[in-house]
Amino acid sequence: MKKSQYKALVDILTYVALGLGALTMLLPFLWMISVSLREPAQQYARDLIPNPFTLQNYVDLFEDLPNQAFPYLVFNSFKISLLAVIGQILTCAMAAFVFAIVKFRGRDFLFALLLATLMIPPQVSLIPNFIIFKYLHVIGTQWPLILPAFWGGAFGTFLLRQYFLTIPRDLVDAARMDGASLFDVFWRIYLPLSKPAVAALAIFAFKDSWNDLLHPLVYLPTDLHQTTLTVGLAFFQQQLQLGGKFTVLMAGAFLSIVPLLIIFFVAQRQFIEGIALSGVKR
Amino acid sequence: MEYGLKPLGRERLWLWSMLTPTILGLVFGTIGSLLATLVLSFFDWDLIGSPVWAGVSNYVALAQNHAYIEAFVNTLTFSALYVPGVVISSLLVAVLLNRKIHGVGIFRTVYFLPTVTSAVATALVWNMIYGRDTGILNFMLQSVGLGPLCWLCTDHAMTSVVIVNIWGAIGEGMIIFLAGLTAIPRDYYEAAALDGANDVQQFLRITLPLVTPSIFFQTIISAINAFQAYDYIYMLTRRSGGDSSVPVAVFSIYRNAFHFFRMGDASAQAIQLALLVGVFMAIMFWWERHYVVYE
Numbered sequence: 001m002k003k004s005q006y007k008a009l010v011d012i013l014t015y016v017a018l019g020l021g022a023l024t025m026l027l028p029f030l031w032m033i034s035v036s037l038r039e040p041a042q043q044y045a046r047d048l049i050p051n052p053f054t055l056q057n058y059v060d061l062f063e064d065l066p067n068q069a070f071p072y073l074v075f076n077s078f079k080i081s082l083l084a085v086i087g088q089i090l091t092c093a094m095a096a097f098v099f100a101i102v103k104f105r106g107r108d109f110l111f112a113l114l115l116a117t118l119m120i121p122p123q124v125s126l127i128p129n130f131i132i133f134k135y136l137h138v139i140g141t142q143w144p145l146i147l148p149a150f151w152g153g154a155f156g157t158f159l160l161r162q163y164f165l166t167i168p169r170d171l172v173d174a175a176r177m178d179g180a181s182l183f184d185v186f187w188r189i190y191l192p193l194s195k196p197a198v199a200a201l202a203i204f205a206f207k208d209s210w211n212d213l214l215h216p217l218v219y220l221p222t223d224l225h226q227t228t229l230t231v232g233l234a235f236f237q238q239q240l241q242l243g244g245k246f247t248v249l250m251a252g253a254f255l256s257i258v259p260l261l262i263i264f265f266v267a268q269r270q271f272i273e274g275i276a277l278s279g280v281k282r
Numbered sequence: 283m284e285y286g287l288k289p290l291g292r293e294r295l296w297l298w299s300m301l302t303p304t305i306l307g308l309v310f311g312t313i314g315s316l317l318a319t320l321v322l323s324f325f326d327w328d329l330i331g332s333p334v335w336a337g338v339s340n341y342v343a344l345a346q347n348h349a350y351i352e353a354f355v356n357t358l359t360f361s362a363l364y365v366p367g368v369v370i371s372s373l374l375v376a377v378l379l380n381r382k383i384h385g386v387g388i389f390r391t392v393y394f395l396p397t398v399t400s401a402v403a404t405a406l407v408w409n410m411i412y413g414r415d416t417g418i419l420n421f422m423l424q425s426v427g428l429g430p431l432c433w434l435c436t437d438h439a440m441t442s443v444v445i446v447n448i449w450g451a452i453g454e455g456m457i458i459f460l461a462g463l464t465a466i467p468r469d470y471y472e473a474a475a476l477d478g479a480n481d482v483q484q485f486l487r488i489t490l491p492l493v494t495p496s497i498f499f500q501t502i503i504s505a506i507n508a509f510q511a512y513d514y515i516y517m518l519t520r521r522s523g524g525d526s527s528v529p530v531a532v533f534s535i536y537r538n539a540f541h542f543f544r545m546g547d548a549s550a551q552a553i554q555l556a557l558l559v560g561v562f563m564a565i566m567f568w569w570e571r572h573y574v575v576y577e
Contacts, residue, residue, distance in 0.1 A: 010481070014378050021375060022392045024449070029395060031418065032407040044416040091303035098300050103286025114304065117312035119559055121510050123532050124552045125315035127322060127539050132310065134329070151307030172287060182293045186300070211400035213513045214532075218540055230402040234517060237406055241522070246410060253403040264398045268391065271398075275454060276461035 036250035043246045057251040064248050065236055069224035073232040074255075077210055080145050080228060084209035085202050087149030092156030092201060093194075097186045099157065100164035101172065111161075118154045130218065142226070144219040145212070149205065156201045159274060163197035164190055199267055200274025207260060229256045316556065323549035330543075340550040350551060353534035357558075360444060360515075360530060361508035367448040368504045369497060372455025377489065379456070380463040390456070397453035405517030408446050409434075412518070439519050439527045446514050451507065455500050462496030463489070494574045498566065505562055509555060512536075531555050 035043055036057050037050040045051075062070050098104075099111045133144045167190060175185055191198070213230045220227040224235065233252055240249060264271060289297045308314065323340055327333040344350050375393055379386050396404060411419050412433035423429035433442040466489065474484050512532045519527045524541065526533055531551060539548035 011381075011383060014381055014383055018375070018378050018383075018389050022389055025392050025395060025452070028404055028407045028411060028449075029399075031411060032404075035407070035410065044413075046418060046421050091307075094300035095304040098297055101287050102297055103288050104294075104297060107286075110301075113308065113313070117308065119506070119563055120312050120316055121506070121552070121555050121559055123510060123535055124319050124556050125311055126535070127545055127549055127552065128315040128318035129310070130539070131318075131329070131545075148307075148311060150303055151311050152304035153307060154312075157304065176287065182287065182289055182296050183300075185287070207398065211402070211513075213400075213402055213516065214536065218536070230400060233402050233406060237409070237517075238520075238522075249406055250410075253406045256403045257399040260398050260400070261395075264394075265391075268394075272390070272394070272457050275457045 032250050032254050035247055036254050038247050040245040040247045057245070057247045058255070060245070060248045061251045061255070064245065065224065065232065065252075066239075067224050069232055070252065072225045073227065073229045076142070076227065077229040077256075078259075080142055081206050081209040083146045084149035085205045087146065088153060088156050088205040089198055089202060091150055091152040093160050093191060093198065094186070095152050095157045096160035096164055097190055100161045101185070101190070102182065114152075114154050114157060118158075126214075126218065133219070139219060140221045140226075142220065145209070145215055145228075149209070156205065159201055159204075160194065160197050163194050167193055196270050196273065199270040203263055203267055203271050204274060206263065210260060319549045319552050319556075322545055323553050325546050327545040328543045329545060333545075336546055340546045343547065344550055344554070347547075349529070350534055350547075353529040353531050354554070356440070356528055357509060357511075357531040357555075359440060360447075360511060360528075361505060363440070363444045364447055364451075364508045364511070365501060365504045367444065368451045368455050369500050371448060372452045372500065373459050373493070373497070375452060375456045376459030376463055377485070379460060390460075393456055394453035396450045401450060401513035402517055404450065405446065405514050408514075409518060412442055434518060434527065436527050443515050443518055443528055446518065447508075447511060450514065451504065455504070458500050458503075459493065459496050462493045466492045491575045495576060498570055498574045502563070502566055505566075506559060509559055509562075 030048060034048050034050055037053055037055070038045065038057075039050075039052060039054055040057075042050065042052075062068060065073075095114075099107060099114075129144065129148070130139070133139055136143075138144055171189055171193075172185055175189060180188070211230065212228070213234065216228045216231045217234075220231065222235075224232055227235075233249070233256060236249055236252065240246060322333070324336060324338070325333040326336045326340070379389055411417050414420065414430060414432045414435075417433070419433065420430035423431065431438055433439070470488050470492075471484055474488060479487065510532055511530060515526065515528055515530055516533065521527060524537070529537075532555070535548050535551045535555070538544045538551065
């Protein structure tokens with residue numbers, strides 16, 4: 001076989017393998033959308049293209065959930081996730097700046113300690129945190145989901161620190177000559193210059209909070225007006241187990257992933273670079 | 283500490299205020315919690331009365347608790363299947379994408395989709411796909427003369443859950459490996475090709491050794507995720523009574539703490555999970571010293 005023929009053959013095999021894999025990745029999403037566009041009587045049909053096609057499930061979603069909870073669920077998820085994003089950006093960026101730029105005794109020890117916490121499973125914090133929040137009388141409110149976002153975190157701090165380290169130090173020295181304080185350097189130089197990394201952290205924080213299931217299950221009341229979209233959908237599915245309109249459930253599932261799909265398509269580069277950056281050993 | 287700005291005078295105050303949230307996180311979120319959980323694991327407490335000293339009895343009870351042993355073994359089995367599954371499949375996808383082909387961006391987006399979207403939402407549709415009589419997967423199997431399988435019954439539930447978890451994690455691994463692969467200089471391959479090395483030899487002698495740092499990193503990330511796996515498993519295997527056909531360690535901790543209010547037992551289980559992570563990390567760092575190649 002000639003070399004060019006061999007290369008063409010390997011190329012074809014590559015496309016076939018990647019294509020089959022891509023189909024496996026996509027099929028559940030296509031199926032979700034397909035079922036959400038069917039008549040309830042057709043929910044188990046085997047055709048991908050809905051026949052007949054209907055948007056009624058998206059209307060029913062607002063009626064079928066107990067207490068007409070869907071808009072509340074969406075609002076709660078947005079509120080908690082946005083606050084979590086603000087908390088993570090502020091607190092992680094401040095710590096990352098200090099660890100990357102400022103010289104003080106104990107810095108390296110503190111940073112190593114923070115990184116070591118990456119290995120502690122979050123489930124270990126679950127019980128002590130529950131007890132703290134119980135004594136603060138905030139179980140059943142959304143505070144236990146929001147407050148922890150404001151106490152920093154190893155992942156976000158590490159991610160931003162890695163980026164801060166790439167910013168040329170001459171900028172800082174020049175600003176210091178002009179009498180800029182530490183906070184000025186942070187607020188006027190580092191934060192504005194680090195938009196890609198900050199965006200990456202924002203996306204991760206939003207995604208983690210939006211998709212969280214365990215913590216809302218633990219902390220929020222079963223009242224569907226106060227809980228999040230993930231808990232609401234899980235509850236709705238359980239309600240349907242004995243037979244019901246899974247078409248409506250799929251409409252809810254699809255709407256629940258739309259915000260993340262939009263963010264992902266708009267900011268794909270930041271997202272992917274953020275992950276790649278976190279994997280770089282320095 | 284080769285470089286660093288010196289805080290001047292009152293700026294020390296700024297410095298420590300900027301670190302305060304992180305220090306609070308260490309005290310309340312991670313290190314403090316680890317210690318508090320350790321202390322709690324030596325008590326019996328239902329959250330209402332006062333905690334009663336229990337010594338090591340919670341740990342002894344775990345060794346005789348069949349439900350917990352089942353959950354712990356399930357976590358180990360799950361991890362043993364999931365970690366190699368994610369590492370190998372995402373490395374494979376990354377290697378294929380790293381060939382000079384068209385449409386890399388589109389493939390990358392598609393493989394990454396499950397990583398972005400919530401496990402709850404996609405588990406809802408996987409539940410339908412896995413359906414015994416109504417699911418599309420059994421329909422496809424039957425059309426080639428196989429099945430039907432009861433995907434989410436006790437016999438197959440572990441496999442089915444592992445498949446979905448791998449499906450959901452390939453994207454992230456792929457990105458890590460692509461970053462590692464693109465860092466390998468092209469001239470290494472050109473030099474090897476001149477010496478007559480074929481594709482397989484190039485992969486085994488150049489790619490694989492030089493991508494070991496990414497394999498190391500991805501194995502650690504996957505294992506930590508595996509020990510904590512919860513969302514897909516909860517969504518796919520929970521039963522009406524509140525238990526699960528594939529109870530894992532996290533599920534058991536959650537049930538003990540927040541359904542039965544046995545804080546001591548739940549804390550002892552959490553400590554065991556943390557120990558498992560610790561032992562695993564120790565093994566990985568030993569492995570790193572011997573097998574990981576850093577340029």
